[in-house]
Amino acid sequence: MENRNLDVAIVGGGISGSALSYMLSKYSDVKTIGILEKYETLSPLNSNARANSQTLHCGDIETNYTLEKAKLVKKQANMVVHFADQVEKNDFLYKFPKMILAVGDEECERLEKRHHDFAEDFPYMELWDADKIAEVEPAVALKDGKPRPEKILASGCTNEYSAVNYGNMSKALIAEARKGSANLKVSLSTQVQNIRKTVEGYELDTNQGTFKAKFVVVSAGGHSLLLANQVGYGLDMSILPMAGSFYYVPKMLNGKVYTMQNDKLPFAALHGDPDLVELSKTRIGPTALVLPKLERYTGGTYLDFWKSLKLDRKVIKVFWDLMKDKTIRNYIFRNFAFEIPWLRRRLFAKDVQKFLPDVKPQDLEYASGIGGLRPQVIDKTTMQLKLGEASIVPENENLIFNMTPSPGATTCLGNAYRDAKIVCERLGVPIKRQKIVDDLLGGEDLPD
Known part of the structure; x- marks a missing residue:
């Protein structure tokens, strides 16, 4: 990378960093942008298709969202759809059937109420009885070839975008950013080790030498907090890395099947998805496991975790409060058990049978190397x-x-829009706000 004097340095070449480079290059007067990525490829970790559930979260099948949050997320998800419409080759956005499945009288009652509450803002969602569910997802509605005995109900649709390969989308964002007005440089195998404030801006020390920037945006997952701490920010925060694991079964679902969220649990409910990189299989998950590292399938980062955790009585109190709740405590212990090789398939099969009643332990294959690690903040x-x-x-x-x-x-472009407004305001350069609204938001702006 020849030009080491940048207007904006973006640390991290995942979907978030790629989206910001696109937003700034196409919709602002920022002149020079540099992406500094420590690995040899873009989107090597959590944005990789093997590290996430590949879902375009629209608020329609996520029962842990309030209506207000669902409406906002829908707008941000539509930014991804509008972006896909603009690119010459869309190899990242796909349509599959999707549904929320309710099992039993209590869940069915809750889902029916939610469906009606959300109907005005999600008019494409339909309320499906057992017969309709059997048409769309036979493996969900039938047990041993016959209708399952429990009452089931679903809120679903069959012709909406639902799945994204975010790794491919990152590459598309970079390709479109290069067509913009900024001079965009991508420096791979470049690990930022330190950020220093100077009179003119900031200096970023890396294994490839020093870069200078007027503005620095760090989108590096759990490592973002470490870099923030170096310059004196985020000292009142700690990181709890949550790893999600998955299992495979032979292809049994035609689309995405989400289950009703337990409101007492702070983690995603179990769901089944088509796998965009393993088309002959259905992926099921995630489990939730605390890991003492900041990256899932790379060496090291254990010391980085302890630096980010900053263990003290306050952090211990958070853990203690979580473990005091019986529901959360049992959930945590059960998810630990899901990692025990001789036990995990039998235990997991019982949970999966809620939406795939014919699944047996021997049908499950632990998806080795699949799943990412998401930092939760304390x-x-x-x-x-x-x-x-x-x-x-x-x-x-x-x-x-x-x-x-x-x-x-899902919110990569929404977050990029938010960050780009801050960058442009503080650098004193114009941003083409109305063009962003017209191109990516269908004419309706996001709330500030």
Whole structure:
């Protein structure tokens, strides 16, 4: 990378960093942008298709969302759809049937109420009885070839975008960013080790030498907090890395089947998905496991975890409060058991049978090397686990640290739009806000 003097340095070449480079290059007057990625490829970790559930979260089948959150997420998800319409080759966005499945009288009653509450904002969602479910997903509605005995109900659709290969989308974003007005440089195998404030901006020390930037945006997962701590920010935060594992069964589902969320649990409910990179299989998960590292399937990062955890009585109190709740405690212990080779298939099969009643333990294959690691933030001031998005945006500094998007990569363009507005305001350069609204938001802006 020849030009080491940048207007904006983006640390991390995953979906978040790629989306911001696209937003700034196409829709602002920022002149030079550099992406610094420590691995040899773009989207090597959580944005890779093998590291996430490949879902375009629209708020329609996620029962842990309030209506207000679902409406916002829908707008951000539609930005991905509008982007796909603009690219010459869309090899990342797909349509599959999708549904929320309710099992038993109590869940069916809750789902029916939710469906009607959400109907105005999600008019394409239909309420399906057992017969309709059997048409769309026979393996869900039938047990031993006959209608299953429990009452089942679903809220679903068959012709909406539902799946994304975010690794491929990252590459498309970079390709489109290169067509923009900015000079975009991507530096791979470049690990940022330190950020220093200078009179003119910031210096980033890397294994490939020093880069200078007027503005720095760090979108490096759990490592974002470490870099923030180096310059004195985020010291009241701690990281709890949650790993999600998956299982494969032979292809049994035609689309995405989500189950009703237990409101007491802060983690995603079990679901089944088509796998975009293993087309002959259905992927089921995720399990939830705390791992003492910041990256799932790479060597090291254990020491980085302990630095980010900053273990003290406040962090211990958060863990203690979580473990005091019987529902959460049992969930955590059960998910630990899912990692025990001789036990996990039998235990997991019982959970899977809620939406695939014919599944047997021998049908399940542990998806080795599949699944990512999502950093959850502990707020040491309030002594609470904060689920969802976490960012640090210091006042009067040209710095942003993004630790985890919410919900997942779906909001990459929405978050990029938010960050781009901050970058442009603080650098004093124009942003083409109305063009973003017209191109990516269907004419309706996101709330500030």
